[in-house]
Amino acid sequence: MKNTSMSLLLALLSSASLGLTGGCIVESPEPAGYVSAEINVPSDPPPLLVETIPDSPGDGFFWVAGTWAWHGHWVWESGRWQRPPTPGAVWHPHRFENRNGTRVFIRGGWH
Numbered sequence: 001m002k003n004t005s006m007s008l009l010l011a012l013l014s015s016a017s018l019g020l021t022g023g024c025i026v027e028s029p030e031p032a033g034y035v036s037a038e039i040n041v042p043s044d045p046p047p048l049l050v051e052t053i054p055d056s057p058g059d060g061f062f063w064v065a066g067t068w069a070w071h072g073h074w075v076w077e078s079g080r081w082q083r084p085p086t087p088g089a090v091w092h093p094h095r096f097e098n099r100n101g102t103r104v105f106i107r108g109g110w111h
Helices: 003-021
Strands: 038-041 062-064 067-070 074-077 080-082 095-099 102-106
Antiparallel strands (some): 095 102
16 A cells, blocks of 8 residues: 555544544543653752642642742742542652752652
């Protein structure tokens, strides 16, 4: 089969499968909120800010503490209550390491 015929066949099959799954939500293999990235940064983050933890909105919520994150510059990400994206998921906070003089920001997330 020629490449154009194969491409057309694959496009038709994809369209047909979309009709069968219309309205369905397909989850990615990684749970929502899962992030893993290491970024070299020019400076240590500022000191942590003090936050007051509000009452939990209900059972099954986990407090994710506020912290500094690197977004081209240091940005404070306020603490928040979250439900783990999947049963058994564990929150790993952002962290910062000094590797032989190189500062590294390691993004946290649910694992």
